[in-house]
Amino acid sequence: MTLELRNLHKHFTGVPALDGVSLTMRRGEFLALLGPSGSGKTTLLRSIAGLEFLDSGEILIGGRNMEMVPAQARGIGFVFQTYALFRHMTVAENIAFGLAVRPRAQRPNRAEIHRRVREMLDLMGIGDLTKRFPAQISGGQRQRVALARALAIEPHLLLLDEPFGALDAQVRKELRVWLRGLHNRLGLTSIFVTHDQAEALEMADRVAVLRAGRIEQIDVPATLYADPANAFVHEFLGEAQHFACVVADGTAVFDESGLSPLPTSLPAGPAIAVIRPHELALCPGPGPAVVESVHQTGPLSRIAVRLHGRVIEVLQPVADPVPSVGSQCCLDLGSARLYAT
Amino acid sequence: MRHSPTEEPRVVQVALIGITMLLFSAFLLLPLVVVFSQALVHGVGAAWDSLQDPDAIAAIDLTGIVAAVTVPLNSVCGLAAAWCIARFEFTGRSLLITLIELPFSVSPVISGLVWVLLFGANGWCGPWFERHGIRIVFALPGLILATTFVTLPFVVRTLLPLMQSQGVDEEEAALTLGASGWQMFRRVTLPNIRWGLIYGVLLCNARAMGEFGAAAVVSGHVRGQTTTMPLFIEALFNDYDWVGAFTMAALLSLLALVTLAVKLLLERHMGLRGGALL
Numbered sequence: 370m371t372l373e374l375r376n377l378h379k380h381f382t383g384v385p386a387l388d389g390v391s392l393t394m395r396r397g398e399f400l401a402l403l404g405p406s407g408s409g410k411t412t413l414l415r416s417i418a419g420l421e422f423l424d425s426g427e428i429l430i431g432g433r434n435m436e437m438v439p440a441q442a443r444g445i446g447f448v449f450q451t452y453a454l455f456r457h458m459t460v461a462e463n464i465a466f467g468l469a470v471r472p473r474a475q476r477p478n479r480a481e482i483h484r485r486v487r488e489m490l491d492l493m494g495i496g497d498l499t500k501r502f503p504a505q506i507s508g509g510q511r512q513r514v515a516l517a518r519a520l521a522i523e524p525h526l527l528l529l530d531e532p533f534g535a536l537d538a539q540v541r542k543e544l545r546v547w548l549r550g551l552h553n554r555l556g557l558t559s560i561f562v563t564h565d566q567a568e569a570l571e572m573a574d575r576v577a578v579l580r581a582g583r584i585e586q587i588d589v590p591a592t593l594y595a596d597p598a599n600a601f602v603h604e605f606l607g608e609a610q611h612f613a614c615v616v617a618d619g620t621a622v623f624d625e626s627g628l629s630p631l632p633t634s635l636p637a638g639p640a641i642a643v644i645r646p647h648e649l650a651l652c653p654g655p656g657p658a659v660v661e662s663v664h665q666t667g668p669l670s671r672i673a674v675r676l677h678g679r680v681i682e683v684l685q686p687v688a689d690p691v692p693s694v695g696s697q698c699c700l701d702l703g704s705a706r707l708y709a710t
Numbered sequence: 711m712r713h714s715p716t717e718e719p720r721v722v723q724v725a726l727i728g729i730t731m732l733l734f735s736a737f738l739l740l741p742l743v744v745v746f747s748q749a750l751v752h753g754v755g756a757a758w759d760s761l762q763d764p765d766a767i768a769a770i771d772l773t774g775i776v777a778a779v780t781v782p783l784n785s786v787c788g789l790a791a792a793w794c795i796a797r798f799e800f801t802g803r804s805l806l807i808t809l810i811e812l813p814f815s816v817s818p819v820i821s822g823l824v825w826v827l828l829f830g831a832n833g834w835c836g837p838w839f840e841r842h843g844i845r846i847v848f849a850l851p852g853l854i855l856a857t858t859f860v861t862l863p864f865v866v867r868t869l870l871p872l873m874q875s876q877g878v879d880e881e882e883a884a885l886t887l888g889a890s891g892w893q894m895f896r897r898v899t900l901p902n903i904r905w906g907l908i909y910g911v912l913l914c915n916a917r918a919m920g921e922f923g924a925a926a927v928v929s930g931h932v933r934g935q936t937t938t939m940p941l942f943i944e945a946l947f948n949d950y951d952w953v954g955a956f957t958m959a960a961l962l963s964l965l966a967l968v969t970l971a972v973k974l975l976l977e978r979h980m981g982l983r984g985g986a987l988l
Contacts, residue, residue, distance in 0.1 A: 419885075419886075439885075441885055441890060444888075447883065447886040453880050453883040455880055457902060466884070466889070470889040470893045471888060522887055
């Protein structure tokens, strides 16, 4: 189902948690909400589900305004970060819950509920856990049960709060691929919250980057990575180095000496240059930087250079010649992106 | 032989356990033995006869009625209060937590005296009720009020930490799955706290039946009318009716033993489920 958010505002005792959030999602989309902790991503998710009340703004699901619709009636599947499985119910009872609490007229009969639970269990590949209690299964299994429970009600929208947060790296990786596949197969419309940029970029159709309750940028992963709207997004989407500079007459002059000025179309004033480690290039010969260490493991060489007291990391293809430790070099910031500050 | 670094040598273990058992036997078991042996000193028949006394039956009935009113009242109110405090942030929340503890920190005599000051013949509201022919102090309503006040904290104090530690996630999950408020309470909240609730109710009941101080102040000590079991025991004791006093005491102790037994069963049950009681 489509989702439209219009100018959502919410405050927690003076601190804005959502500060004018608007976005539109098409049916079948997989959207990631990415941001540091405290950026409002979980609040946004909970607001869509009706678990938080908004100060102002509108939420439309399938074109229908949700203002007067309570959480129970929104038809949203919510997977909690802690999974929130009912600890006194078996896995099967957990999954059946959403169907069993329906009003008599809409409630499937016992056999039908049983069939649906079976179907969900098989879909999740946890058919042998039916009679177990949540405390008796592993983290990854709990997550699948939580997902099965949320999907059993055939939700219009699936919301996942840090779905892989509590899992170890190996399980995480497997579940990512599996979840994305499931989303496609079932034709779901899903939003998931994460603070892990790799996860967001890898899984989502589009990624919304949040900071302090505002969406800084919302775009497909490739665009987001290649063309960040500001220094915050640039930095949040992967390792990056900052170089303060001042723009005058179409040229950015760096505060740190020994770096070549860059041409720019930015208006005059202070600015910041952001560059990723693999975009930085070292040129040999006398310069402001001194090579601190060189690591040649993996597909890239990792070179740490010291520049005016700080250490800057440079990644370059392992085939390229590496400078010797202690030698001087200069830095080429030609690929840096400049943002006015 | 030591099994782990934190394990003490066998001699120390035996000594520690021995001392503990000795102390507990002396202070807890011995009084119980005395109560039962004194009750039965002239045989089961004499003890049984003392319970057939109309005043004794009236005392047992009265205690039953007081408990039957206060325990459900405090269970429902306690559950509601624990829910409010655990689930919502509101102004006066910490004040409420402190107030609920008040009956624990106030002497029961004062808990009784409050009602006399309020509803007694010279109290604030007493004359008004007197004119309308309603007796509160030195009658059943006074006993119920005083007992309710004294037993108020039991259910809340048992449930509050439990509900706070369990958090709100499961309830929110139930809501998103379409459960109504009542369904959420009935199917998720209540099952999660049921053992804690039963435990709190048991403690509340034990105290409601055993309360002496507050009841003594508001009772008026009319035998057969306003004398509860603990008060009746004292009255018999003062009359040198040992068998009667100790038989009634044994009956109250039995209640305590049943409470303990149920608590033990509950804890075992919860242990199996991996849940913590308090």
